[in-house]
Amino acid sequence: MKLYYSPGSCALGIHILLEEIGAPFETQRINFAEREQVGEAYLAINPKAKVPALQRDDGTVLTEFQAIALYLGLTHPERGLVPASAERQARMMEAMDYVIGTVHATGFRRLFRPAEFAAREADHDAVKARGLEIVRNGFALIDRDLADADWVVGDFSLADAALFYTAFWAAARLGIPLPDRVEAHYRRMRARPAVERALKDEGL
Numbered sequence: 032m033k034l035y036y037s038p039g040s041c042a043l044g045i046h047i048l049l050e051e052i053g054a055p056f057e058t059q060r061i062n063f064a065e066r067e068q069v070g071e072a073y074l075a076i077n078p079k080a081k082v083p084a085l086q087r088d089d090g091t092v093l094t095e096f097q098a099i100a101l102y103l104g105l106t107h108p109e110r111g112l113v114p115a116s117a118e119r120q121a122r123m124m125e126a127m128d129y130v131i132g133t134v135h136a137t138g139f140r141r142l143f144r145p146a147e148f149a150a151r152e153a154d155h156d157a158v159k160a161r162g163l164e165i166v167r168n169g170f171a172l173i174d175r176d177l178a179d180a181d182w183v184v185g186d187f188s189l190a191d192a193a194l195f196y197t198a199f200w201a202a203a204r205l206g207i208p209l210p211d212r213v214e215a216h217y218r219r220m221r222a223r224p225a226v227e228r229a230l231k232d233e234g235l
């Protein structure tokens with residue numbers, strides 16, 4: 032398997048899951064600063080011009096965080112990254128979709144790429160302010176749902192890797208304070224050897 036990634040991007044979550052699984056994989060960095068994601072070579076891998084993308088050993092490529100994560104979890108059942116019960120599986124997907132589809136795609140994206148939301152530069156501060164509000168509200172909801180649990184849904188699962196990459200953006204990249212339980216989850220994640228390996232491998 033080969034993971035296409037950019038350091039510290041959402042692909043970090045998939046990188047962590049690959050480390051957790053322990054199956055052999057390689058990584059290929061896509062250099063965003065050089066716009067490699069829109070270059071011909073990468074578009075042939077992922078025409079959506081995004082990371083993560085996972086190339087399997089038969090050459091086929093999977094995109095979209097939730098799909099890649101689910102594939103990894105289901106193909107390595109011995110690692111227990113997908114809960115057994117339908118209720119917990121659904122809760123795991125619910126949490127991942129919220130983190131990725133709302134907190135990341137509508138919140139952090141406004142902070143990282145305001146030009147995609149407003150053509151006029153004069154409007155970018157307002158776009159970022161709205162992004163920050165979405166991120167803060169999102170973490171507040173996640174914090175409430177975490178309650179006293181160590182992990183998002185019972186045991187460690189795919190959803191914890193998704194929450195981690197957004198918490199990492201807040202804590203390590205943007206200095207946005209995390210609510211207490213999300214902060215504790217972030218620290219718990221950082222204590223996992225697989226997380227440290229993925230961060231180190233990405234030079235973070």
Ligand SMILES: N[C@@H](CCC(=O)N[C@@H](CS)C(=O)NCC(=O)O)C(=O)O
Pocket residue numbers: 040041042068080081082083094095096097131
């Ligand atoms: N829906 C996609 C989103 C992936 C995504 O937004 N990736 C970002 C990095 S975190 C990206 O590749 N951005 C490239 C760009 O904006 O040019 C997924 O879940 O995988």
